[in-house]
Amino acid sequence: MSGRSRVTRKSTWVDMTAFVDVSFLILTFFILATKFKPDEPVEVQFPSSVSADEFPEMDAFLVTVDKDGRVFVQMDDPKARQTIAENLSETRSLSLTPQEIAAFTNAPSIGVPFSNFKSLLALTPEQRQAVHQPGIPVPDSTGGELYFWIRDAKSTYAGKKVNWLIKADNETKYPVIKNVLEAFKRNDINKFQLITKYQDAPVGTALWQTRQGGTK
Amino acid sequence: MAQIEDSGDGGKKGPGVKKAKRQSTLVDMTPMVDLGFLLITFFIFSTTMSQPTTMSLIMPKDTEKEEEQSKVKASGAFTILMGKDDGVYFYEGEEASELQASDYKKIRDEIIRKKKSTDPKDFVVVIKPNDEANYRNMVAILDEMTINEVKKFALVNISPQENEILKTTEAANGIQ
DSSP, X not given: OXXXXXXXXXXXXXXXXXXXXXXXXXXXXXXXXXXXXXXXXXXXXXXXXXXXXXXXXSSEEEEEEOTXXXXXXXXXXXXXXXXXXXXXXXXXXXXXXXXXXXXXXXXXXXXXXXXXXHHHHTSOHHHHHHSOOOOOOOOSTTOHHHHHHHHHHHHHTTTSOXXXXXXXXXXXXXXXXXXXXXXXXXXXXXXXXXXXXXXXXXXXXHHHHHHHHHHO | OOOOOOOSOSOOOOSSOOOOOOOOOOOOOHHHHHHHXXXXXXXXXXXXXXXXXXXXXXXOOOSOHHHHHHTSOGGGEEEEEEOSTTOEEEEETTOGGGOEEEOTTHHHXXXXXXXHHSOTTTOEEEEEEOTTOBHHHHHHHHHHHHXXXXXXXXXXXXXXXXXXXXXXXXXXXXXX
């Protein structure tokens, strides 16, 4: 050029492209690897086990038992919730109004006796979160009111393979679990899935050897 | 943060010669990074990582307990009783009076020993938690069945006699 020297000004520009690449990579990872926190009625610390079966998403009927033995039921499918509300309204003569059925359709979990059912449904979802639900009564091996829940859930899902899930707290006393299992058994359901946290099989055990062999 | 550009006055060649103005391809990425990290933060807080490790356990169930039990040979039976304070006890065969105390670590060796010394056809583990046992105990023992590949096991209600013996054993071991 003309040969005159110019004052070189240092640019403050930083190339953000790599930064954007990394941040979006992390973002993609989080979107793919995680799920939204499910709407849980109670905090439950479930035990760990070596079982590696996958947590079923679809057609699940979940019974949650907290450490005080309160029993909650949850259904993932809003359509199934609607059907079960209609069924229960009929079989337990609750005479639910269409509004209440609609409210139940939007309520993922229920933990009250049938006698309090209507008053729970009258609440808004926010209030429902705050209110202390006493749990579905499962007083003895007859299965209590849970029996009717399961029975109507069974007819709701008729023809489908339902995943009967049980999620209970480490400290839940066994009699409650036994009664919950009885409630299922009285409905001729003998295959459940207990929700557990995965842990590896201890080294040297029979299962460990089998799994080692399987992966080779 | 925009780039300071030389506004092409450096090389004036003459009135007729136009220098092709170079358009910078650099785009300010800062807001994009901001947005990206905002979304990351949102996903971190709103999601759970424990979901993939939440696994289920399929539990076979017996409906006709009497029939199930009558098929079991006494020699192959291994009964585990669970009591309060994470107590675990076992006996072999039918003699509940020979109850031995154990714990959740040692019970595995006992199961392995029994499994090795018994005809696989006859080997069955009977699990009887009493009212003081908790869910963790139940899952732990069911898990032992999976770990040790016990093919036949049953979760059975404890009988009053066994419960008595269990209580006596607990008292003898100093568990109130």
